[in-house]
Amino acid sequence: MSTSTPAASAAAATADYLDQRTGIATAIKGFARKIFPDHWSFLLGEIALFSFIILLATGTFLALFFVPSMDEVTYTGPLAAMDGVQMSRAFASTLDLSFEVTGGLLMRQIHHWAALVFMAAIVTHMMRVFFTGAFRKPREINWLVGFTLMVLGLAAGFSGYSLPDDVLSGNGLRITEGITKGVPIIGTYMSYFLFGGEFPGTHIIPRLFTVHILLVPGLILALIGLHLFLVVLHKHTQFPGGGRTEKNVVGYPIFPVYMAKQAGFFLIVFGVLALMGATMTINPVWNYGPYDPSPVSAGAQPDWYMLFLEGALRLTPGFFEVVIAGFTIPLNVIIPAMIVPVALLGPLALYPFIEAWATGDKREHHLADRPRNAPVRTALGVSMLTGFTVLILAGSNDLIATHFHMSINAITWTFRILVFVLPVVTFWATKRICLGLQRKDRELVLHGHETGQIVRFEDGEYIEVHRPLDEQERWIRVQHDPRRPLPLLPAEDARGVRRPGYRSDALRAKVSRFFYADRVEPVTPAELAAAQAHGAHDQLTAGEHDETPAIGSSSPASVHQG
């Protein structure tokens, strides 16, 4: 290191000062050249992180002007359409910060767009982690941290959406109140707990404000810290490839490559959100007017991440409401608003533990799965996304009806059926597609690429010349471990004594068969040798079925016959 220039010697002096007081050299030694693997899908979580930072920045701007008060005031600002209208101070200050603070509307729009992008990035990041199996040991805890962050994101979005106190958000709060009241036994008290008395009261906006700018972002910030700490501790997963193993990580160092890429990507995310805020109007509350319990507008919808709940509310038929011993239990509200989210999100949160239990897999995993190599997991994920998507569409059934001139009743009934049928169909289709892709991988490894060159032999036979895969291409397709159903030990031991724990073993074997009975195993060197020798591979791809040895499973003993 040279200290010849003034800048360099100043830097050296600063570094020395810091190190003597903090020992920062140790941290730099550990972090500066830490390796991260490169893949576009690893950037999805960063979009979430960066939009959160942008939310903090624009949110601070807004909080300097917003007044979280439900006191009634008369509007006197520049907006002619609202002149003299009675409104809450919250709504009036929202108009003021949009119309009288230069750049205020831009910040509001960037803030709202960033919130939508934040949730979208969290969901797609979660999909990436799910479909590549990046939640497996040792990352299960971090999966739960991420899951909690998603739920907190919903809370942040909902509490922020309600703050301007316009007609739309007010009706959203009224729906919240209606759902809260539906909770058995304590519903009415829970409603008073939220609203400080009867709806709407004067407390809900100040309370949501505290939730929105202190409690939820504080928790999100703390959990992001934990999330990233665990990422550093575990080191990032990487996709399989030549030289990449479970025991190493291949990529580029933080300094300088990722510092430049991350800073650049942050700036790009900010730039794109600024462009959206500049050009795309979002939540023009001045068109809706201040909250009043009487009016409502048709075609109103919550932000996208709440649409699945809205859709569930729209689909559940009324006759589920029951009265037992004089007490009313509105299951037509409880099912969509409380049971559906738990039923959709609960298994998602617990999935890493379910899969680990079903597979009996206790090893650490640092190589990402190609989704096709875990057909049942991939199919379960697609199935869940399908249910989620049907509910989102059902939350827009009125818009579908008016845009396509269709009967709202017919649309609602169609979605009521599809929400049960489509997830099953997509599960089956996805699983088949994954198995098909795995067969294609086997085919490529065994036969090589088609070249389009036809050759005629002396004896008149025509064949197409195939070009074998190079070893890097082949490795991608053969690197994964074959996964087989867990064998089930007999219920009784050699002396005919019933084995304790047989029941749970039997259940586990059943779940394990659900995961891995249908499977295509990677090509082994022996199979490739046989194929190259004289096309004997045709016998190797005899078929793949539940009760027969899977494709490529060369040892029949490894297949459990249930």
Next chain:
Amino acid sequence: MSDESTEVGLPVDRNRLPERFENPGLPEHHARLTDTDPAAEKRAARIITGLFGLSALGTIGALVAYFAVPPGETVASIRLSTLLIGLGLAVAFGAAGIAAIHWSKALMNDHEKVEYRHPQASDRATREEAVAMLKEGAEDTNLSRRGALKGAMISALALAPLGFAVPLIGSVGGDWNVSKFRHTMWKQGLRLTHDPSGEPIKASDVTVGSAVHVIPDGLSEVEDVLEEKAKAVVLLIRMDPRDLKEADDRKDWSYQGIVAYSKICTHVGCPVALYEQQTHHLLCPCHQSTFDIADGAKVVFGPADRPLPQLPITVDDEGYLVAQSDFHEPIGPSFWERLK
């Protein structure tokens, strides 16, 4: 498949082949154009410099927009100010971001490096040491034979938060008088008035087929206007009396084909607002519950289960519509003790 069929005549001895393929190691590094062509490298550096310059221009643009284009008084002028500042910001951030990424991809060293992982678990010695430390610490507490002390400590710490939680929960719900859900401000003789003007409604002015949004007379003078309005809003509809199917005990709740129903949906409480004259159907725009006004506001479609509560009405001496009483049941969404 059987082993015989694949082994016959094979030139390779299968037993000597490994069970699995072996990792071929890192692929060969391909040089970029900027590594091999000095002109390309110079060009990349020029592009990056240019992008940073563009970013600075964007910032200048945003500042000029801030000072030169005030938001003005109209929605259009606000939009213009928003657009110009926003575009400046987008260029300032976006161009700098693209520059940084292009720099890292085109000019920075792109040789992949390898770092080794270590198992997450600590080694056996560390674990044993940790367990020993915990044991030692537990012994240092000198608690192992003092059950009463332990019990007292746990009880005290479990109780302590109550001093915080009870005041919080106790105060947060206001007066906790949830029976307010059962009543609205409607009472015998209270006039029905237009929402929001507060003008009373003459029965003779309501034409057949019309729907009127109604609030109780004197709503603006009460203390909790929004809370009372949230419960008391009513939709008034006049139809041909021959179209009206009425239950026997409700025959006198309407007046010459004029009926009044709570506007608050029995599903989750949105104001029900879309009235279709031909079918007498009333649709909630939030979740599409549909009520048949001609038939006691019964649910004909959607997620609501119960009919909208009916407000019994009549006319006073001057011919204005008035309520006979409050609603006979709680309005709005269902709750546990609704029927009690």
